[in-house]
Amino acid sequence: MKIAVIGGGIGGPACxxxxxxxxxxxxxxxxxxxxxxxxxxxRITPNxxxxxxxLGIDTMxxxxxxxxxxxxxxxxxxxxxxxxxxxDSEKAKKGxxxxxxxxxxxxxxxxxxxxxGVRLETGVKVLDVDVDEGSISLxxxxxxxxxxxxxxxxxxxxxxxxxxxxxxxxxxxxTGHGCLRFTIPKKAVLEDPLASQIVSDxxxxxxxxxxxxxxxxxPVDYDTQFNFTCTHPEKLSRAATEGAYNHKISPEMVLEMxxxxxxxxxxxxELADPxxxxxxxxxxxxxxxxxxxxxxVLLGDACHPxxxxxxxxxxxxxEDATTLAVLLPKDVGVEQVRERLDLYEQIRRPRVERVRExxxxxxxxxxxxxxxxxxxxxxxxxxxxxxxxxxxxxVNEHFGKE
Numbered sequence: 001m002k003i004a005v006i007g008g009g010i011g012g013p014a015c016x017x018x019x020x021x022x023x024x025x026x027x028x029x030x031x032x033x034x035x036x037x038x039x040x041x042x043r044i045t046p047n048x049x050x051x052x053x054x055l056g057i058d059t060m061x062x063x064x065x066x067x068x069x070x071x072x073x074x075x076x077x078x079x080x081x082x083x084x085x086x087x088d089s090e091k092a093k094k095g096x097x098x099x100x101x102x103x104x105x106x107x108x109x110x111x112x113x114x115x116x117g118v119r120l121e122t123g124v125k126v127l128d129v130d131v132d133e134g135s136i137s138l139x140x141x142x143x144x145x146x147x148x149x150x151x152x153x154x155x156x157x158x159x160x161x162x163x164x165x166x167x168x169x170x171x172x173x174x175t176g177h178g179c180l181r182f183t184i185p186k187k188a189v190l191e192d193p194l195a196s197q198i199v200s201d202x203x204x205x206x207x208x209x210x211x212x213x214x215x216x217x218x219p220v221d222y223d224t225q226f227n228f229t230c231t232h233p234e235k236l237s238r239a240a241t242e243g244a245y246n247h248k249i250s251p252e253m254v255l256e257m258x259x260x261x262x263x264x265x266x267x268x269x270e271l272a273d274p275x276x277x278x279x280x281x282x283x284x285x286x287x288x289x290x291x292x293x294x295x296x297v298l299l300g301d302a303c304h305p306x307x308x309x310x311x312x313x314x315x316x317x318x319e320d321a322t323t324l325a326v327l328l329p330k331d332v333g334v335e336q337v338r339e340r341l342d343l344y345e346q347i348r349r350p351r352v353e354r355v356r357e358x359x360x361x362x363x364x365x366x367x368x369x370x371x372x373x374x375x376x377x378x379x380x381x382x383x384x385x386x387x388x389x390x391x392x393x394x395v396n397e398h399f400g401k402e
Contacts, residue, residue, distance in 0.1 A: 001024050001025065001147040001148055001328075001332070001333070001334060001337075002024075002025045002145075002146050002147045002148075003016075003019055003024050003025065003026045003027070003146055003147060003148045003149075003150065004026075004027055004029065004136055004144060004146040004148070004149050004150070005019075005026060005027070005028045005029065005118075005150045005152060006029050006126050006136070006149070006150065006151050006152065006153045006158075006159060007029075007030065007151065007152035007153040007154065007300075007302075008028055008029075008030025008032065008106075008110065008120075008122065009106065009152065009154065009300075009317075010102075010105065010106060010109065010300070010314050010317055010318065011152040011299050011300035011301075011314075011317030011318065011320060011321050012028060012030070012150070012152035012153075012300075012321075013028060013106070013109035013110050013112075013113050013118075014051070014052070014055060014109055014317070014318050014321035014322065015150050015152060015299060015320070015321035015324055015325065016028045016113045016116075016118045016150075017055045017056065017057075017109065017112050017113050017116050017118065017321075017325075018054075018055055018321055018322060018324065018325025018326075019150075019324070019325055019328060020113065020116035020117050020118045021055070021056070021116050021325065022325060022328060022329050022330045023329075023330035024328070024330065026113075026116075026117070026118045026119070027118070027119040027120075027121060027144075027146075028113060028118050028119070028120050028121065029121045029124050029126055029136070029138075030120070030121070030122045030123075030124070031123070031124065031125040031126070032122065032123070033122050033123035034122075040101075040102060040181045040182075040183065040220075040227055040229075040278075041099060041100060041101050041102055041183075041218075041220040041221075041227040041229075042099075042100060042102065042313070042314045043067075043097070043098075043099055043100070043205075043218070043314075043315075044059055044064065044097070044098045044099070044100045044105075044314065044315065045095075045097050045312070045315050045382055045383045046091065046092075046094070046095035046096055046097055046383045046384070047095060047315060047319065047382060047383050047384070047385040047386070047387065048095075048314065048315035048318040048319060049095040049096050049097070049098060050094055050095030050386060050387065050388070051318045051319055051321070051322040051387050051388070052318060053094070053095065054322060054325075054387075054388050055109075055112065055321075055322065055325075056112050056115075056116075057105075057108055057109065057112055059096075059098050059100055059105065059108075060098070061108065062100065062101070062104040062105050062107070062108040063100075063101055063104045063220070063221050063222035063223075064098040064099060064100045064101070064104075064105070064220070065098060065099045065204065065218070065219045065220060065222075065223045066086060066096055066097070066098050067085040067086060067096075067097040067098060067099060067204055067205060067218070068084070068085060068086065068202070068203075068204050069082055069083065069084050069085070069202060069203050069204070069205075070082065070083050070085060070203070070204070070205035070206070070207070071083075071203045071205070071206045071207070072206075072207045072209070072375075073198075073206065073207065073208045073209075073262075074208070074209065074210045075208055075209060075210030075211055075213065075260065075261045075262065075265070076210070076261075076262055077198075077208070077262030077264060077265070082203075083375075083376075083379070085097045095383075097383065099204070099205070099218040099219060099220050099227070100220065100314075101220040101221040101225075101227070104221070124138055124139070124140070125138065125139040126138060126139075126153075126158060126159075127139050127158075128158075129149060129151075129158070129159050129162045129296065130162075131149075131162045131163070131293045131294045131295075131296045132294060133145065134146055134147065134148075134149065134294065134295050134296070136149060146295075147295060147334045147337065148295050148296075148297070148328075148334075148337055149295065149296040149297070150296075150297055150299060150324065151163075151296065151297065151298045151299070151302050152298075152299050152300050152302060152317065152321070153302055154300070154301045154302060155171050155283050155285065155301040155302070155305045156171060156283075157298065157301075157302035157303075159296065159298065159302065160288070160298055160302055160303065162293065162296065163288075163290065163291070163292060163293045163296060163298060163303075164288045164289060164290060169285065169286060169288045169289075170285065171283045171284070171285050171305070172283060172284050172285060172286075175234075175281070175282045175283065175284045175307065176233065176234055177212075177231050177232065177233060177234055177281075177282045177307075178231070178232055178233070178234045178236070178237045178238075178279055178280065178281055178282065179229065179230070179231050179279065179280055179281075179282050179308060180228075180229075180230040180231075180232065180237070180249065180254065180257075180277060180278070180279045181227070181228065181229055181230070181277075181278050181279075182228050182272045182273070182276045182277050182278065183220075183221075183225045183226060183227050183228065183272075183276065184225065184226050184228070184268065184271050184272050184273075185224065185225055185226075186219060186223065186224055186225055186226055187224075188271055189226050189268070189271065192267060192271060194263065194264045194267040195264060195267045195268055195271060197264050198217075198264045198265065198268075199217050199226065204218055204219055205217070205218040206218075208261065208262070208265050210261075211260060212232070212233050213230070213231060213232045213233070213257070213258060213261075214229075214230065214231045214232075214309075215228065215229075215230045215258065215261065215265055215268070216228070216229045216230070217229075217268065228268065228272070229308060230258070231282070231308065231309065232257050232258070234281055234282075236256075236257045237249060237253065237257065237279050246278050246280055247278065247279055247280060248275070248277065248278065248279075249277045249278070249279045250274075250277075251269070251272070251274040251277065254269055254272075254277050255269055255270075282307055282308070283305060284305055284307060285304075285305050287304070287353070287356075288303055288304075290345070291303045291304075291341075291344070291345045291348075291349070292341040292342075292344070292345065294338070295334070295337045295338065295341070297324070297341050297344065299317060299320035299321060299324065300313075300316065300317030300320055300321075301313065301317065304316065304352045304356060306352075306355060306356055306359050307356075307359045308359075309359045312355045312358075312359065312382060315382070316352055316355055319348070319351075319385075319387045320344075320348055322387045322388060322391070323344055323347055323348055323387055323390075323391045324344055326387075326388055326391035326392055326395065327340045327343060327344055327391060327395060328340055343394060343395070343398055346394070347390060347391060347394050351385070354381065355382065358378045358381075358382075
């Protein structure tokens with residue numbers, strides 16, 4: 001089939017790889033002409049690492065850092081509990097918990113897509129989609145028809161209004177929270193007497209939560225930098241985030257936002273590049289009634305944005321992409337696409353709904369509610385899922401063995 005994938009972030013290239021591996025003719029459209037580091041970094045849990053391996057991606061080759069022991073603390077610096085990861089060497093061979101630097105993983109995916117024969121169209125903006133016709137209109141005036149259109153174009157998706165009523169289903173103006181991101185060279189942290197008391201080579205991920213705020217730190221970029229993700233009530237940075245996605249914010253405002261945190265956490269903020277803080281509003285969306293129309297389908301944040309409290313947004317997009325790849329082998333024809341897209345939603349929706357609910361619950365924990373059991377149970381649900389096997393089983397049950 002001729003397939004058009006819109007969006008060159010994480011889910012789009014992952015889907016393009018899977019479909020091209022199957023033998024389809026795939027073109028990926030990305031409006032940016034070069035990679036951007038928006039989002040900085042994220043956690044890849046074993047479930048999504050397993051998917052990436054299925055697609056031919058080894059995250060370690062892209063500088064991902066293997067997780068070991070994670071530590072959860074309250075905002076005053078008291079340890080709540082610790083959790084060891086990647087302890088089962090056999091399971092880790094299939095899928096590991098790692099910390100990935102977004103630009104590196106994105107480049108890995110795009111390079112792999114090229115290897116698989118995907119045609120990459122960067123710096124190309126999609127202006128419109130005709131679901132009935134199965135076509136996309138580009139800014140350069142050309143129109144492209146396809147047997148399948150896959151929209152992985154994010155929470156502000158251009159395609160979604162052609163699938164569901166945009167007057168009823170659209171990104172919420174505000175979730176009430178903002179997100180602050182920055183990085184610090186690992187060497188600077190480990191050599192600092194205060195900061196090194198919180199995070200080290202023995203505790204690669206640390207989360208400090210309380211007062212509706214959180215500071216989460218973990219290593220990325222070939223273990224040379226620590227990435228920081230800090231959530232907070234939006235009102236504390238409203239002036240900086242109004243009308244912007246990746247806005248600069250002053251170090252003075254950052255220090256004021258987290259002033260009640262333990263001094264060791266404050267030290268992180270002092271060590272950061274004063275010009276390197278970026279902040280934006282967190283955007284969410286109500287559950288939409290369908291993920292596809294005709295032969296156009298949504299994946300990732302385009303149909304189910306996940307807040308960062310549950311560290312699962314990228315993982316869900318990768319799982320979506322892998323599921324579509326399993327459901328659409330080379331011998332599937334255009335007349336079978338509609339039924340396959342319905343099955344895709346049947347497979348994915350229940351899991352995504354629980355992940356979204358759990359992310360909201362994790363936000364409650366950031367407010368200070370200690371829920372070790374909840375976090376432990378959620379980790380099991382999230383990480384022990386085998387997306388490929390789940391999709392194959394669904395295909396066999398629905399169609400009989402193919």
